[in-house]
Amino acid sequence: MSDSDSDSGNEEITEEYLQSLLDKAKSNARESANMKKAHRENAFGAGEDIIKLDSDESQRPLPPLDPGELPRAYFEFVDDRCDVPPTVRDPDVERAEAATSGNVAPAPPPKPSLIGKISSRKQRKTMRNQTAGPSWFDLPAPAEADLPRLHREVEALRLRNQLDPKRFYRKDDGDGKGIKGLPKHFAIGTIVTTNTPFGTASTDNLPRAHRKRTLVDELVDDAEARRYAKRKFEDLQAVRGARGKNTLHQKNALRRPKW
Numbered sequence: 001m002s003d004s005d006s007d008s009g010n011e012e013i014t015e016e017y018l019q020s021l022l023d024k025a026k027s028n029a030r031e032s033a034n035m036k037k038a039h040r041e042n043a044f045g046a047g048e049d050i051i052k053l054d055s056d057e058s059q060r061p062l063p064p065l066d067p068g069e070l071p072r073a074y075f076e077f078v079d080d081r082c083d084v085p086p087t088v089r090d091p092d093v094e095r096a097e098a099a100t101s102g103n104v105a106p107a108p109p110p111k112p113s114l115i116g117k118i119s120s121r122k123q124r125k126t127m128r129n130q131t132a133g134p135s136w137f138d139l140p141a142p143a144e145a146d147l148p149r150l151h152r153e154v155e156a157l158r159l160r161n162q163l164d165p166k167r168f169y170r171k172d173d174g175d176g177k178g179i180k181g182l183p184k185h186f187a188i189g190t191i192v193t194t195n196t197p198f199g200t201a202s203t204d205n206l207p208r209a210h211r212k213r214t215l216v217d218e219l220v221d222d223a224e225a226r227r228y229a230k231r232k233f234e235d236l237q238a239v240r241g242a243r244g245k246n247t248l249h250q251k252n253a254l255r256r257p258k259w
Contacts, residue, residue, distance in 0.1 A: 096192045108138060132185040139185040151179050153188060156215045162232075163225040188215075 076087045109127040119127075132139040142150055161169045174181025193205045212218045219225055241247075 090195075092195055093192075100190075100192065129184075136185065140187060141185050142182075142187075147179050147182065150186075150188070151182060153215045154182055154186075156219055160219075163219060163222075163228060165228060 072089060074089050076089065109130045130141055132141075158172050158175050161167075172181075174183070194202075196202055196205060210221075212221060
């Protein structure tokens with residue numbers, strides 16, 4: 001009796017029966033999902049618009065975890081703090097040094113060509129005198145057209161002893177010789193500005209309105225140097241005025257005895 005019941009049960013469970021159960025479960029799940037969706041829409045509010053994005057959140061690609069090449073750190077520390085203090089990197093100074101490093105040394109003079117006519121001794125001497133040589137970082141020789149302008153700058157540097165009475169400067173060899181007293185190889189540099197912590201002006205970082213084009217303009221604009229120059233000028237004028245016109249009567253009056 002039991003064997004016959006088990007055989008009949010195995011015959012009833014077929015693939016069609018299992019497929020029907022699976023379809024029924026899918027339909028129930030679909031209905032429950034629709035009911036939940038309708039419930040959420042009703043809870044959000046009837047008659048209100050819902051903005052839906054076309055892109056699927058589940059299919060959005062994940063961002064890459066590799067950041068690539070990172071910039072250098074601003075602080076560089078050492079293992080033992082007693083040896084060397086930590087250093088701070090300044091990107092602005094590095095950019096300024098990189099921008100000015102290529103313009104410091106001028107291009108070397110062209111070498112005499114071996115093809116065609118051989119350069120004369122005068123030409124070789126001229127090319128050799130264009131720079132001071134690699135031992136002096138190829139310091140260039142200024143052009144003759146720029147000598148009058150550069151002479152004023154160099155003369156202002158040589159007269160710095162007259163503008164600062166509290167400091168002694170040794171006399172230059174070319175002082176008083178005019179343009180002929182200029183050095184053979186020299187160049188005038190530019191101070192690279194540095195940023196202060198709060199962006200304020202300093203001696204190395206003057207605002208554009210206070211900057212001057214030449215050294216002479218800088219010295220003339222200096223208030224302390226201007227006061228000292230004015231005082232010395234008044235002293236010289238007083239000495240010259242005592243020896244000038246209409247002073248003989250005053251001298252004779254001082255020589256007369258007082259009764």
